[in-house]
Amino acid sequence: MNEALREMLKYLRLSGLLGDWDQTLERARKGRFSHARLLNEIVEQEYKLKRENARQYRIRRAHIPEELVMETYPFDEQPNLNRKALLSIYDAFDYMARAQNIIWVGPTGCGKTGLATAFLIDAINRGYNGRFVTFAELVGELRASGADYSEAKILKQYLAPECLLIDELGYIEIEPAQVALFFTLMQRRHRKRPTLITSNLGFSDWRSFLKNDHLTVALIDRLTSNSYVFNMKDCRSLRPDPLPIP
Structure with missing residues (x-):
């Protein structure tokens, strides 16, 4: 990944893709992903990451003293x-x-x-x-x-x-x-x-x-x-x- 692309991903706050760029491309290469499948993979990863980050943020804001399930x-x-x-x-x-x-x-x-x-x-x-x-x-x-x-x-x-x-x-x-x-x-x-x-x-x-x-x-x-x-x-x-x- 070149520095320009890295800065763009940071600006867009696509932290999942930024941290998993090489692995994503390797999975796409080995799986012979189509362009559409690769884009779907990228969007799905970012969606899951942002959902999980939002969940953790809500947990912190809830001030739960003992995390019991x-x-x-x-x-x-x-x-x-x-x-x-x-x-x-x-x-x-x-x-x-x-x-x-x-x-x-x-x-x-x-x-x-x-x-x-x-x-x-x-x-x-x-x-x-x-x-x-x-x-x-x-x-x-x-x-x-x-x-x-x-x-x-x-x-x-x-x-x-x-x-x-x-x-x-x-x-x-x-x-x-x-x-x-x-x-x-x-x-x-x-x-x-x-x-x-x-x-x-x-x-x-x-x-x-x-x-x-x-x-x-x-x-x-x-x-x-x-x-x-x-x-x-x-x-x-x-x-x-x-x-x-x-």
């Missing part, structure tokens, strides 16, 4: 979990188009976060953008936004992801101002996309940290009206091993 979840150790129903939702993947929430409720360590993360990663792998945030982190950001009057900016930030995962709902108490902002974030006319939620508290206990009976009832009604709910209270404590994303 469905294949690592130890279903055999959780006989009380409705595996068939869960995998049916996972495989059908129509909850995204229907903007349906998925909620996991159960004790600490039973694998709620692992399952929710697997759903989030699957959505990202299929081309959607996503975001992982713990409830404590979200409340902290909502609290800070009240101090500098950036509530609209924070709400926009968490309304934008096509798949939002809020982990550990209920681990901390929330002040009235943040309750109102959180309720606004979850309202259907604002958040019109799926939200994945894990909580160590049953719905009847949400009043203990929200401390607002009216908004608690309204929030539960909003979240469960178009949702799948998995009650994992009878599931044992476990920690699935992480499997790195390829």
